[in-house]
Amino acid sequence: MPSSVHILEIATDSKEQFVDLTSRVKELVKKSGVKDGIVHVYCPHTTAAIVVQENTDPALRKDILDALDRAVPPGLKYGHNEPNAPAHIRAALLGTSALVNLDGGKLLLGPWQAIYLLELDGPRRRTVQVKLLPG
Amino acid sequence: MPSSVHILEIATDSKEQFVDLTSRVKELVKKSGVKDGIVHVYCPHTTAAIVVQENTDPALRKDILDALDRAVPPGLKYGHNEPNAPAHIRAALLGTSALVNLDGGKLLLGPWQAIYLLELDGPRRRTVQVKLLPG
Amino acid sequence: MPSSVHILEIATDSKEQFVDLTSRVKELVKKSGVKDGIVHVYCPHTTAAIVVQENTDPALRKDILDALDRAVPPGLKYGHNEPNAPAHIRAALLGTSALVNLDGGKLLLGPWQAIYLLELDGPRRRTVQVKLLPG
Numbered sequence: 001m002p003s004s005v006h007i008l009e010i011a012t013d014s015k016e017q018f019v020d021l022t023s024r025v026k027e028l029v030k031k032s033g034v035k036d037g038i039v040h041v042y043c044p045h046t047t048a049a050i051v052v053q054e055n056t057d058p059a060l061r062k063d064i065l066d067a068l069d070r071a072v073p074p075g076l077k078y079g080h081n082e083p084n085a086p087a088h089i090r091a092a093l094l095g096t097s098a099l100v101n102l103d104g105g106k107l108l109l110g111p112w113q114a115i116y117l118l119e120l121d122g123p124r125r126r127t128v129q130v131k132l133l134p135g
Numbered sequence: 136m137p138s139s140v141h142i143l144e145i146a147t148d149s150k151e152q153f154v155d156l157t158s159r160v161k162e163l164v165k166k167s168g169v170k171d172g173i174v175h176v177y178c179p180h181t182t183a184a185i186v187v188q189e190n191t192d193p194a195l196r197k198d199i200l201d202a203l204d205r206a207v208p209p210g211l212k213y214g215h216n217e218p219n220a221p222a223h224i225r226a227a228l229l230g231t232s233a234l235v236n237l238d239g240g241k242l243l244l245g246p247w248q249a250i251y252l253l254e255l256d257g258p259r260r261r262t263v264q265v266k267l268l269p270g
Numbered sequence: 271m272p273s274s275v276h277i278l279e280i281a282t283d284s285k286e287q288f289v290d291l292t293s294r295v296k297e298l299v300k301k302s303g304v305k306d307g308i309v310h311v312y313c314p315h316t317t318a319a320i321v322v323q324e325n326t327d328p329a330l331r332k333d334i335l336d337a338l339d340r341a342v343p344p345g346l347k348y349g350h351n352e353p354n355a356p357a358h359i360r361a362a363l364l365g366t367s368a369l370v371n372l373d374g375g376k377l378l379l380g381p382w383q384a385i386y387l388l389e390l391d392g393p394r395r396r397t398v399q400v401k402l403l404p405g
Contacts, residue, residue, distance in 0.1 A: 044380030059214030079329035110179030194349035245314030
């Protein structure tokens with residue numbers, strides 16, 4: 001039986017980076033034939049997160065990264081046995097999942113919304129799970 | 136076919152505001168006849184969020200807004216091409232979805248929990264999506 | 271009819287504490303016989319949260335608690351009618367739900383991920399809801 005969970009493969013190319021997954025998620029929805037339900041986008045990593053935010057202005061995405069830098073400063077002394085404690089803490093604040101409704105075959109994102117993988121400790125190879133739950 | 140997603144229309148009347156959606160969500164659950172499953176409450180906006188928090192003390196809601204003000208200060212220089220960068224950043228930290236379990240026709244919120252739309256850049260007209268997933 | 275929602279009972283023993291729920295969630299999945307779908311782990315409390323994070327280094331969990339202490343300082347003046355405003359605010363930032371995909375009977379957590387109840391105002395008796403949504 002084929003898996004019910006789709007895997008997106010992503011190679012990030014900087015330390016911190018927003019990767020827009022919206023068109024790939026829409027394509028999976030279209031191929032699936034599922035018309036109504038919920039789409040679950042999940043990050044199985046602990047130094048990256050899933051964020052639904054504004055889809056237009058790159059300066060705003062930079063503002064978000066700068067705000068995370070101020071809220072969880074990189075220069076402090078952390079106890080973690082690897083140097084990426086701030087990436088873990090920021091990921092914990094942002095979360096691992098986005099849920100978007102599906103109605104009549106259409107993903108009900110708002111007009112200004114995109115679904116992002118937010119890389120916080122790259123560059124790395126990442127995977128994102130996409131699960132369609134009909135209903 | 137009727138849509139499987141219910142839309143709540145909300146007009147906020149200040150810059151920042153908690154709008155309690157709990158009774159409207161409960162009413163939708165009751166009308167739907169769905170007894171078991173999950174209720175997904177979704178915000179299709181990028182300067183507002185969905186938050187599940189304490190349902191009683193308005194001073195605590197003010198404390199939450201003040202804490203967001205300190206964590207993402209309004210007076211800094213942001214790159215975003217509109218003056219509402221802090222609202223976007225706060226929304227990214229809080230998230231777009233709440234999920235609540237439904238069991239025997241009852242919404243399984245804790246006794247102190249309410250489901251809020253948190254307006255972060257009002258006043259505005261907002262919509263909130265409510266999707267019931269039986270199962 | 272038996273409830274479709276499983277309840278985990280937890281007694282925390284300090285003010286702030288990560289409680290790893292992963293093995294208990296895996297056991298519930300196994301007993302349920304559900305092979306594909308989504309697992310929803312939900313916290314019905316307003317001073318605790320559900321967090322998916324790193325499963326190995328306890329020093330990192332301490333780093334997360336320290337970062338929450340800096341981001342939402344305990345020593346400020348809050349308006350809330352109980353002294354636990356910081357716990358509420360931190361819980362609001364972290365969220366009440368984790369969603370994990372289920373595929374072929376297996377919980378699709380990443381290799382470094384655990385599902386935690388994060389106690390923010392203990393010690394207390396807590397409950398966590400686990401709902402399996404087949405699909």
